[in-house]
Amino acid sequence: MGTFAFLRKKSLVGDAVAHALLPGVVLAFMLFGQKSLWVLFPGALIAGWLSLLSIEAITTYSRIKSDTAIAIVLSVFFAIGIVLLTHIQQGQYGNQSGLDAFLFGKAAAMLPRDIYLFFAVDTVIIFLVLLFYPYLKLYAFDPEYASSVGLPVKWLSFLLSTLTVLAVATGIQAVGVVLMAALIITPAAAARFLAGRLSQMLVWALIFGMTGAVGGVLISYSAPSMPTGPWIVVLLSIMAILTFIFAPGKGLYNRYLIRSGHQKKITDENIVKALYHLSNRGGKKRVSITELTASRRFEGSKLEAGIKRLLKNNLIQRTGNKIELTEKGFQEGARVVRLHRLWELYLNVRMNIAEDHVHHDAEAIEHIITPKLEAELIKELNYPVTDPHESEIPGIYQNRSND
Amino acid sequence: MIALETHNLTVSYDRQPVLWDIDFSIPEGKLVGVIGPNGSGKTTLLKAIMGILPADSGFVRIFEETLHHTRERMSYVPQRQSVDWDFPATVMDIVMMGRFKKGKLFGRLSKLDREIAENALERVDMTAFRNRQIAELSGGQQQRVFIARSLAQQADLYLMDEPFVGIDAASEESILNLLKAMRNEGKTIIIVHHDLHTALDFFDWVVLLNTRLIGAGPLPEILTEENLRKAYGGKLTLLSRIADLIKSKEYPIREKTSRD
Numbered sequence A: 001m002g003t004f005a006f007l008r009k010k011s012l013v014g015d016a017v018a019h020a021l022l023p024g025v026v027l028a029f030m031l032f033g034q035k036s037l038w039v040l041f042p043g044a045l046i047a048g049w050l051s052l053l054s055i056e057a058i059t060t061y062s063r064i065k066s067d068t069a070i071a072i073v074l075s076v077f078f079a080i081g082i083v084l085l086t087h088i089q090q091g092q093y094g095n096q097s098g099l100d101a102f103l104f105g106k107a108a109a110m111l112p113r114d115i116y117l118f119f120a121v122d123t124v125i126i127f128l129v130l131l132f133y134p135y136l137k138l139y140a141f142d143p144e145y146a147s148s149v150g151l152p153v154k155w156l157s158f159l160l161s162t163l164t165v166l167a168v169a170t171g172i173q174a175v176g177v178v179l180m181a182a183l184i185i186t187p188a189a190a191a192r193f194l195a196g197r198l199s200q201m202l203v204w205a206l207i208f209g210m211t212g213a214v215g216g217v218l219i220s221y222s223a224p225s226m227p228t229g230p231w232i233v234v235l236l237s238i239m240a241i242l243t244f245i246f247a248p249g250k251g252l253y254n255r256y257l258i259r260s261g262h263q264k265k266i267t268d269e270n271i272v273k274a275l276y277h278l279s280n281r282g283g284k285k286r287v288s289i290t291e292l293t294a295s296r297r298f299e300g301s302k303l304e305a306g307i308k309r310l311l312k313n314n315l316i317q318r319t320g321n322k323i324e325l326t327e328k329g330f331q332e333g334a335r336v337v338r339l340h341r342l343w344e345l346y347l348n349v350r351m352n353i354a355e356d357h358v359h360h361d362a363e364a365i366e367h368i369i370t371p372k373l374e375a376e377l378i379k380e381l382n383y384p385v386t387d388p389h390e391s392e393i394p395g396i397y398q399n400r401s402n403d
Numbered sequence B: 001m002i003a004l005e006t007h008n009l010t011v012s013y014d015r016q017p018v019l020w021d022i023d024f025s026i027p028e029g030k031l032v033g034v035i036g037p038n039g040s041g042k043t044t045l046l047k048a049i050m051g052i053l054p055a056d057s058g059f060v061r062i063f064e065e066t067l068h069h070t071r072e073r074m075s076y077v078p079q080r081q082s083v084d085w086d087f088p089a090t091v092m093d094i095v096m097m098g099r100f101k102k103g104k105l106f107g108r109l110s111k112l113d114r115e116i117a118e119n120a121l122e123r124v125d126m127t128a129f130r131n132r133q134i135a136e137l138s139g140g141q142q143q144r145v146f147i148a149r150s151l152a153q154q155a156d157l158y159l160m161d162e163p164f165v166g167i168d169a170a171s172e173e174s175i176l177n178l179l180k181a182m183r184n185e186g187k188t189i190i191i192v193h194h195d196l197h198t199a200l201d202f203f204d205w206v207v208l209l210n211t212r213l214i215g216a217g218p219l220p221e222i223l224t225e226e227n228l229r230k231a232y233g234g235k236l237t238l239l240s241r242i243a244d245l246i247k248s249k250e251y252p253i254r255e256k257t258s259r260d
Helices: A002-007 A013-032 A037-061 A066-090 A112-131 A133-141 A143-148 A153-175 A180-194 A198-222 A228-246 A252-280 A289-295 A300-312 A327-350 A359-365 A371-380 A396-402 B042-049 B067-073 B091-097 B111-123 B139-151 B169-184 B196-202 B225-232 B237-249
Strands: A316-319 A322-325 B002-013 B016-027 B031-035 B057-062 B074-077 B157-161 B188-193 B205-210 B212-218
Touching: A013 A037, A013 A066, A013 A153, A013 A180, A037 A066, A037 A153, A112 A133, A112 A153, A133 A143, A133 A153, A133 A198, A133 B091, A143 A153, A143 B074, A153 A180, A153 A228, A180 A198, A180 A228, A198 A228, A228 A252, A252 A289, A252 A300, A252 A316, A252 A322, A252 A327, A289 A300, A300 A316, A322 A327, A327 A359, A327 A371, B002 B042, B002 B188, B016 B042, B016 B057, B016 B188, B016 B205, B016 B237, B031 B042, B031 B169, B031 B196, B042 B057, B042 B157, B042 B188, B042 B205, B057 B067, B067 B074, B074 B139, B091 B111, B091 B139, B111 B139, B139 B157, B139 B169, B169 B188, B188 B196, B205 B225, B212 B225
Parallel strands: B016 B212, B031 B188, B031 B205, B074 B157, B157 B188
Antiparallel strands: A316 A322, B002 B016, B002 B057, B205 B212
């Protein structure tokens, strides 16, 4: 359910419902005088459901936006719940201990028959989601379009709300009102990083949720002083953070790898280019590191690593403490310089940027242009021979004679 | 045959009337532009035709029947920006959504549905992208996916909301060619469009709006200098003051007992 709430940008709804359950639970207790879950659960459902209706009514019939509406409903319902709870604790109801388990969660207080009830409810939720999956997917993505093909949009929205309330109500005794939002949303947020499709996202969210729950129970089982609910949430958060960092593709670590890969490529290409210029303009094929850094500024550590990589890839060779380009390295240097000058020419001719303004731009773009773009660039500029600074663009003249 | 008729249609948005007594009809097989300045009620008109927004008065007839009977012959393409393209789905997932219908048992789709969706993708030149994440698409590609979803519905009347906004020139041309081909197949296509300059090249029929109907008919008859001045020369001050009054003083837009 968290997945749908997350995708509909209603992440806080679960929190509001969780808080709103409290007055329902307490009222049900006051009316029937017992703590049996079979009495409290329907009370919770009705209250949670009323809270969703109020949120929707407030957003539809007043100018208040939904985040404000959620905040209002959450605190009003919760306040009523606390008032009632205090009233009971001071009053004639005696047998009230255990109701506050709803507040902070107390998984150990659950009885086997409670667990059967929750199990049944969760099965119903999963079944309903599977049954109406295509409609729910369409509704979550594009409600207006869903309405335009004649789907009963109001009914679908009602179904989603009801399922949300059910899901929250079953989780609340385990983790409590305060942490419920985490239980609903965290698995979904983590799943979004791993999944490309809604079905995968639902499965991942389920896996995360179950792992967190089982882990939390195990921890509090092996160390009885440890609370179950908070541990579930802690485990979920750890899993979520790990996915944010390590998820393939969108994860932070992977993006770091890509960026540092680019950085290395840029350093290598700059070294090769500097050597190319030195050997072409200065006539110095073999240069020392000092001569190299005199022609272009490099960061020391990056330069060293770059030279190592270039040696390994056979683009340069070392004689004593001097380095020179290999034939392959020379070609690579020509390629980089060609891209640089092509881009300068393109900026100058096509974008009307003055010759003395194009260099810095080309310094960056020369590392980005792919072979395919290079071919298009050459064609569009009609096989140019010189750049805006009247320097020769290497490699094109030969290619043209080969055509 | 008349593809679409609106009769005395009045629609309000957030309790403020944005369309007053819109009354026009469109023959079958036309490429129609709904044109007017910002806030003139173009999108509202489409939504009212599709039954997404309730009408305060008047009615809509599609192929001379009520929406209820002809919904399967219509297809709606919402504004591209109206959905979250970060949604976890592939291009094919979205196009397959075009095959969902009301009556279909729990929305399960068959092999035939898949084939129809593939064809729709083919027509917008997006077959190569079928397994791509929609989050990775450019604006023009997103628009083409939306149009493919609509094609997959195999409707006769298409309503598209600003399909040419924020897309590249190549996509624009390919979409326009597709729409013209559809028109030549006898489909009726109604497009909300804000750009007056390109409208001249695109459409053969025009509905000119500015909260009231300025004119509807063949393009050369409607896009006259006088009509354009009426549409773009500012709102009718008196009319908007009445609309404001209705909103702020909670008046009903129509008396409950009156009938059209």
